[in-house]
Amino acid sequence: MVSYDDFRLDLTDQNERDAEIFRHSTALCHDLSNHFGEAVQLEMEKVFHGYFLISKKRYFGRKQETFGGKICMDSKGVSSVRRSSVPFLRSLFHKLQQMLLDVKTVGTDTIFEYTREQMQRLVNDECTIAEFTRTCQLGASYAAPQPQSEVAKKMCQRAPGSEPRVGDRVAFSMARPKDINAKAWQMAEDPEYMEAHKIPLATHYFVEAVRTPIEQLFEVAQLDMKRINLIFDQASDIAIRKVTGNIPLTERWNVIIDYRDQALERAPLSRSEVKVANKAQQQARLAKKAEWKVQEKHSAAFMSRFFKVVAEEPPEPPEPPDSHKRKGDIVEHEAPRKRKTKAVSNKKAFFKHLGLVKEKEMEKRVARMEAVKRQRIKAMSVFANIDPERLADEKRALQAMHEESVGDE
DSSP: OOOOTTOOOOOSSHHHHHHHHHHHHHHHHHHHHHHHGGGOOOOOOOEEEEEEEEETTEEEEEEESSTTOOOEEEEESSTTTOTTSOHHHHHHHHHHHHHHHTHHHHOHHHHHHHHHHHHHHHHTTOSOGGGGOEEEEOOSOOSSOOHHHHHHHHHHHHSTTOSOOTTSEEEEEEBOOSSTTOOHHHHEEOHHHHHHHTOOBOHHHHHHHHHHHHHHHHHHTTOOHHHHHHHHHHHHHHHHHHHHOOOOOOGGGGSOOOOOSTTOOOOOOOHHHHHHHHHHHHHHHHHHHHHHHHHHHHHHHHHTTTOOOSOOOOOOOOOOOSTTOOTTOOOOOOOOOOOOOSOOOOHHHHHHHHTOOOHHHHHHHHHHHHHHHHHHHHHHHHHTTTOHHHHHHHHHHHHHHHHHHHHHO
C-alpha cells in the first residue's frame, strides 16, 4: 500500500484544495483495486462539499463528480425526495438542508426562525390544501382500512363512475375531524371536495408528521433540541385546541414563541383566562368520565353473553309475628343460608368475582376454547370410521373439558 503522508487539507486556495482531494481519492481507489484484485474494484464517484448522514442510506450534501465540475445538491432517502412526504415537508426540509450546509454564513437563529414561521403558517390555516396532498396507489383489497381506499369509496358514493380503478394513484389529504383520536383513514378526504366545501386541514396530524423528520435533522446537525422541541410543542398545542374547540383564550396564545434563552418565557395568564382554562379542563374530564362509563357498559354487555345466572339468591323469609313475644324475652332467628352462584349477570357482582376481566382477554380465552374444540372434532372425524369406541371416548372427553372450563370461569 502507498503512504499518503503528503495529503494536505490546510491549503488556503479552494481550487488547490479540491485538486488535492480529487488526486488522492483517485489514487486511493486505484491502489485498493490493485491490492484486492478482481474481487474488489473501486471507482472514485464524487466528492461532497458538506455532508449530513442521518442514518443508513439517508444522507444529503453538495456533490462534485469531477474536478472543476458543477456542484449540486444530492439527497438520498430523506424527506425532501421521498414520495410519501407532502409538498410542505419537502420544501421545508430542502430549505433547511441548504441553510445547514451554509450555517456559518446563515446562522442558527435564522434556521430556528424560519422553522417557527413555517409552523405558524400551518397552525394559522394559511397553507393551501395542495401543500398537504399526497398520492398512493389503489390496491385490490386491504386487510385494514387505508386512506386511499376510503377516499375511493367516498368518490364512488358522491359520483358513481368517477372513482379511481385498481392500480391508479389516488390523491388525498387529511380533513380536520371532530374527534381528536380519529384515525388517518377516517380523516382522509378528496382534496377537490375539501376545496369546494372549504374544509380545513387536520393541522394536529400534520404537525406530528412534520415533527419527526425535522427533529432528526436538527439532532444530526447538533443544534439546540430544547429550542426546536418547544416550537413544535406550542404548534401541537394550538392545533389540538382547534380540534377540541375548548380554546376561547386570547390571541397571544395562538402565536408560537421562539425560546432563544432561558429568561424568555410566556407571560402569565389573567384571571379571566384562568377561569376559561379551568372550565375547559373540567369539561374535558367530564367527557372522559362519560366515555369510560360507556366503555364499561359495553364491556359488561359483552361479558353477559358468555356468563348466565346459574342460581339466584332466594328471597329472605318474612319476619315472624310479634304476638308471642313478651317484654324482656330474647328471640333469635337463624339467618337463611345463601347459595353461591358460579356466575352472575349483574355488572357489579361480575367485576367483583372475576376481577375486572378485560374484553380482549375474554376473547382470547374463548378463541382458545374454540381452537381446542375444532382440534377435537377433527380428531373425531379421523377416527370415526376406524374405532367407534374411541369416538365415544373423545366425545366424553370434550364434554368434560367444556364443563370444567365453564366451572373454572
